[in-house]
Amino acid sequence: MVTLQDIHFLMPEIVMAVGAVIVMLAIAVKRDYTLSYGLTLATFLAAFGILVLNPTETRPVTELLLADPLGKFLSGLIIASAFIITIFSYPYFRIQKEVKEEYFILLILATLGAVLMTISNHFISFVISLEILSVSVFALIGYLKKLEISIEASIKYLILAAVATGFILFGFSLIYLSTGSMSLAQLTQTPAEGSFSLLLLTGLGLTIVGFGFKMALVPFHFWTPDIYSAAPAPVSTFVATISKGAAFVFLLRLFYSIGGLNNDNIWVVFAVLAIASMFVGNWLGLQQKNLKRLLAYSSISHLGYLMVGFLAFSDDGIRSSAFYLTAYFASILAAFGMITYLTSEHDGEPYMIENYRGLFWSKPWLAAFFTLVLLSLAGIPFTAGFMGKFYLLSSGMSAGKIVLLLSLVVSSTIGLFYYLKVVQVMLTRSETQHEFYIGKHSILMQAVVAVLFVVILWMGVFPSAFLSMIGM
């Protein structure tokens, strides 16, 4: 049963669920875009505050959920990112000719699904929260429904996500069949070290396919560029950060609890996925002229890097993955935030790299910020991305996974080219002027951009201060 203590722990989630209903009721009373936006910001702020004030503890909350430091940290990261995405969304959707208020309900619900995923300790709670996330994201991707390309992307995502969920469910049922348990807490005890029945291996293999889709690891990555480029920029940000991060956490919990990485076959499968993601992501990124597609390929390769921390199969691996996820969230939020920032009512999103030609000469500060973000994504020293990769390398090194480390280093070098190509385009002198863009009049958005700037630098220069702050 749910005790009072459990309700205490669940307060952030309850606040978000109530917040979604309040926004809905507010729409029913009076349609007001700014009001819905304010209520959404307040919801995320309250949820984040309560989460931070809640004591950090490790205990099961009913059979379905789990309170632990990792879950708390990632819930906080997800809610904070959702807060930032809300701020980016407000000016972006204000210029759209579409009914806009429902966007915020869906955003809150999708975030709630992601948060529930990070604290899930049971197949049932995971599948339901995955569905909350996916169903909200279908609608979010196709939110601007007058654009045919958005609707197409939405249907694409719907079908592929349904297939992926099918794989995950089938895998889970095979795991249940061979172990007799759906709770991760009980799965820990079941299989003896490294000895897996064929049935269990099949089940785990099928779940890997499903998770591979959710996290866009390489053989399952084909949807990513299409959906990122077709969805509204704030929604692409959401799909690139929050939904991937949440799926990664449950993958980590599942395979760490069942000890799946002790099995050589599973380890090799993940290693191949990781290496393929790094190389294919970076390789395909080289040819891109569309910035959103470029960021999609970049996110594919970043998830490949992240798998190095996962494959270290140690507490060190969890810590470095959490740090890397934070660095990745900050950089991708900032990169997509940049696209949102320069969106104009007249020309729409500046999604081509060409749109940034000469940015350095017309908006030096913005260009400097964008350069920092791209360098962070590439992993240049004094940025968050570099420290993230450094921690991944050190956790991989202590686990002795040399092949993975070599591919990480080599593929990052390949990736450096396309990030620098964008910087080079910005530095080229040109007559193109960026005059009317939505970031110009949004003080909150400028503040968020400044905060992200500081975070990326701070994580790159004083990572230890950051690590101690997140209690890792």
Next chain:
Amino acid sequence: MNIIFYIAALIALIATFRVVTHKNAVHALLYLVVSLLAISVIFFISGAPFVAALEVIVYAGAIMVLFVFAIVMLNLGEDSIQREANLLQPGVWKIPTILIVILLAELIYVFASNQMTAGNVRIVDAAEVSQRLFGGYVLAVEMTGILLLSGIVGAYHLGREKKREYHRYLQTNEEEHE
């Protein structure tokens, strides 16, 4: 009792295969109903009568009716009237009927032999399911509520008819035509 399971499973496989390969949507749906009923029989003999009943009511009942309704609504015109006339020819419903009759025979056999489950399975009845749902799994029920909310809001937004807004010039033009 195992043989009952294998027969039902085979029927489910054949029917599902026909769903995928059939060209006519209504015929494919007929097979889908058969497949769902076969799965329901499997649930029943695995000791889950409640889930079996839900499978019949929700899937074979409500969702199938919606499917058929949508297809009938979409196929308007001369062509579809001709097609509907051909719907009830024996060739169409012969095989699904045979499959259903086999399932019915299985069910009658199960009841007649008074041996409700396959092998050593504990029967889970509706009371036990609801106790779990409102005991340990109560949060799952709450989460499902949230899932429905997000589904409704999403469907409401995407399915919403756009208000027709004519430009003022077009409006006057139209009035002139009238």
